[in-house]
Amino acid sequence: MLNFLPGSLLYVMSTLLLIINTIVWTTMIIIGGLIKFVLPFTVTRNLLTRAMNRFMWGWATCNGGILKLLADIEWDVEGLDNLDKNSWYLLISNHLSGLDIAAQTYVLRNHIPMLKFFLKRELLFVPFLGIGCWALDMPFMTRTSPAKLKKNPKLKGKDLETTRKACEKFRFIPTSIINYVEGSRFTADKHKRQNSPYRYLLRPKAGGIAFALSAMGEQFTNVLNVTVLYPEAFKKDALYEAMHGRLKKIVVQVKVLPVPKVDHELYFSEANYRVEFQRWLNQLWLEKDEEIHQLMIKHDAPAEHIVADKTADSSQPS
Numbered sequence: 386m387l388n389f390l391p392g393s394l395l396y397v398m399s400t401l402l403l404i405i406n407t408i409v410w411t412t413m414i415i416i417g418g419l420i421k422f423v424l425p426f427t428v429t430r431n432l433l434t435r436a437m438n439r440f441m442w443g444w445a446t447c448n449g450g451i452l453k454l455l456a457d458i459e460w461d462v463e464g465l466d467n468l469d470k471n472s473w474y475l476l477i478s479n480h481l482s483g484l485d486i487a488a489q490t491y492v493l494r495n496h497i498p499m500l501k502f503f504l505k506r507e508l509l510f511v512p513f514l515g516i517g518c519w520a521l522d523m524p525f526m527t528r529t530s531p532a533k534l535k536k537n538p539k540l541k542g543k544d545l546e547t548t549r550k551a552c553e554k555f556r557f558i559p560t561s562i563i564n565y566v567e568g569s570r571f572t573a574d575k576h577k578r579q580n581s582p583y584r585y586l587l588r589p590k591a592g593g594i595a596f597a598l599s600a601m602g603e604q605f606t607n608v609l610n611v612t613v614l615y616p617e618a619f620k621k622d623a624l625y626e627a628m629h630g631r632l633k634k635i636v637v638q639v640k641v642l643p644v645p646k647v648d649h650e651l652y653f654s655e656a657n658y659r660v661e662f663q664r665w666l667n668q669l670w671l672e673k674d675e676e677i678h679q680l681m682i683k684h685d686a687p688a689e690h691i692v693a694d695k696t697a698d699s700s701q702p703s
Contacts (some may be wrong), residue, residue, distance in 0.1 A: 388456045395455055399628040401617075402451045410444035411517040413437075418520020431557055434517040437521060438558075441490075441499045446620065447493035455498075456630045460492070461684070464639030471559050472606035475597055475644070476500065478613060479586055479673065480565040484632075485613050489563070492637045496610070498559040503597060524552055525598075552601050564593045566666065569689035572641035573620060583674040584692035585619070585681075591663045596650035599649035606641040612673055636680055642669075 387395060417437040452458055468474075474497055490500055502518070507527045509515045519525070548700050567587040569575065579588050598605070614636040615623040626632040645665060651658040654673065681691050 386457050387454055390410050390630070392631065396628045399451060399455050403448070403628075404453075406444060406447045406451065406664055408513075410440050410447070411513060413440045414517050414520045415513075416446045418516070420503065421520070427557075429567045431554075434522060434554075436559055441521060442494050445487070445490035445499070448487040450568035452487070452491070452505040452627060452632075455490040456627060456632050458596060458627075458632055459634045460679075461636040462492055462638070463632065464641070465493075465496045466638070467641055468493075468609075469606070470497060472496075472497070473555070473559055473601075474498070474561040474596070474606045474607055474609050475601070475605045476561060476563040476609045476611050477566050477594060477669075478563065478611040479677075480567050480570050481613060481619070482570060484615070484624040484627055484635075485565075485570075487624075488613060488635050488637060489611065492518045493561075493639075498561045500563045502563060503593070524600075553606070555601065555604060560604075562597055563611075564597060566590055566594060567592075567678070583670060586670055586674050589670045591659070591666045593648050594666065595649075595652045595659075595662060597639040598645065598647040599652070602644060602647060605644045608644055610640040610669055610673070612638045612643055612680075614677055614680055616681055616684040616690070619681070619686060634684055635682065638676070638680075 387398070389474070390398075414437050417433055417440065421430050421433045421437075452573060455670075473494065478485070488499075493500070501521065501523045503524055504518060504525050509525050566589040568590050570589055571585070575587055581588050615621075615626070616631060616636065618626045618632055618636050623632060623635075645662070646657070647662065652662065653659075678692070
């Protein structure tokens with residue numbers, strides 16, 4: 386452990402290590418993706434995809450090693466016993482920090498298939514990372530605006546059809562898709578602006594989950610409801626704290642849920658159907674909020690981070 390060193394020095398070291406780790410593994414993934422692009426046979430492409438998923442496993446493992454090098458972190462992890470690397474999962478999670486992805490991929494890397502994301506098509510053109518995500522077969526979505534749909538009704542359903550085609554390759558390789566349903570990282574300002582009914586969470590958005598279930602619902606084995614928490618750094622940037630060697634605890638809890646069925650046509654055309662689905666998600670978030678509250682108490686979080694009881698109205702769609 387190097388957390389005896391000055392925080393500023395640790396920050397420089399961790400920045401360099403994280404950049405090098407990402408460049409090395411992403412370069413290998415991109416090379417693999419370019420080779421896979423010209424391969425003529427599905428079997429050989431699938432074998433190379435599995436190898437590239439191992440490269441992502443290497444990236445996640447090295448991230449965990451960097452965290453161990455920087456700080457003496459206590460990990461509290463629950464819910465891994467009933468997971469299967471040969472299954473298909475949709476993960477839903479709260480979102481606190483840029484550290485979330487590194488922490489979750491590290492904890493889950495030996496228990497489920499490596500995490501993938503539904504990404505906006507614009508991210509494909511982000512230098513380096515965009516090509517890396519393409520090489521890993523992460524689906525890039527094109528969302529048609531309501532204005533375009535109004536002008537050309539024939540475009541209705543095209544987005545889902547495109548995404549389904551992009552996800553067809555996942556039928557042959559076990560896959561985990563993650564969705565941060567709050568849409569952005571938790572901050573006190575966002576929490577206040579939303580007038581969130583939850584103590585430690587932003588309002589969840591059901592549209593992304595509905596889209597993923599519509600595209601891949603029959604493939605998913607289970608939904609994984611994941612909670613991530615940094616008790617003593619709840620109101621701070623956990624990644625910044627970790628890179629300075631100051632982060633003490635990381636909590637990751639996983640609950641396995643059945644896959645809800647979503648009728649795409651009804652969801653995007655019937656308001657009552659959307660409300661019922663949102664209620665299901667709001668109830669999960671109400672339970673997660675209480676779970677986080679108990680975890681904050683269990684791990685002796687600073688008193689200023691523990692919020693008094695607040696009644697959440699889970700019936701109101703966001």
